[in-house]
Every structure is written in structure tokens, then in C-alpha cells.
Amino acid sequence: MSIEHKELANGRWNKLSLVEQMANVGSEVERTIKWKEKGNKEYSDMAFCRALELMDLTINDGKNIRRLKEIVRVREVLADYFYSKNEYRSTDKSWRNYFYAFNFAARLKV
Numbered sequence: 803m804s805i806e807h808k809e810l811a812n813g814r815w816n817k818l819s820l821v822e823q824m825a826n827v828g829s830e831v832e833r834t835i836k837w838k839e840k841g842n843k844e845y846s847d848m849a850f851c852r853a854l855e856l857m858d859l860t861i862n863d864g865k866n867i868r869r870l871k872e873i874v875r876v877r878e879v880l881a882d883y884f885y886s887k888n889e890y891r892s893t894d895k896s897w898r899n900y901f902y903a904f905n906f907a908a909r910l911k912v
Contacts, residue, residue: 815859820866825908827856828901834884835894850884876900 815823830853837846857877860866866873883892 815856816863816865819908820860820863820869821904821907823856823860823863823866824901824904827853827860828904830856831880831897831901835897839894850880853880 818826830849833849834846834853837843837849854877857873857880861870861873861877879890879892880897882888882890883897
């Protein structure tokens with residue numbers, strides 16, 4: 803898999819706060835959901851791969867070590883929802899609600 807966010811992967815991502823990082827992940831998750839709703843599996847899959855890439859950058863950012871358990875769990879549940887059996891019973895609405903808080907906080911510069 804090629805890196806889609808090359809500039810972010812080269813260190814710019816680590817300059818963002820965790821809230822900003824998660825808001826950006828949420829944007830890709832929203833794109834994933836919207837393309838899925840439109841029936842475009844290819845674009846939905848591409849958006850989800852970008853979301854996972856951003857989650858991996860977030861996981862590897864040393865400043866997030868204290869929140870690592872939650873971040874890794876979010877990645878696990880996202881993968882379960884979009885690519886597995888949805889054992890955690892997630893919904894599009896639950897993901898939108900989860901990431902909305904990060905988007906709201908990022909806009910407030912919290």
C-alpha cells in the first residue's frame with residue numbers, strides 16, 4: 803500500500819494536536835461513509851485506507867502515548883465496522899457522533 807499523505811507522514815502530522823489528528827481521521831471516515839451511501843465501494847475503500855493511514859500516523863506519534871489504548875481500540879473498531887463482522891455493532895451515526903466531538907474541539911482550538 804502506498805502512502806497517500808506523504809507530507810503528513812514526513813513529520814507534519816506530529817505537529818498537530820491529538821484533537822486535530824482525530825478530526826482529520828474523522829473527515830476520512832465521513833468520506834468513507836458518504837461514498838458507501840452512494841454505492842461507490844471503490845472510493846469508499848480508498849477513503850477508508852486513508853483513514854487507517856492517518857490512524858497509524860496517530861498511533862506512531864509519541865506524544866499520544868497516554869491515549870494509545872483508546873486510539874488503537876478506535877482503529878480496531880473502525881476496521882471491524884467497515885471490513886469485518888461489526889461485532890461491536892457500530893453504525894454510521896455512531897461514527898459521525900464520535901468524530902463530531904473532535905471536529906468541534908478542533909474548530910475551537912482546544
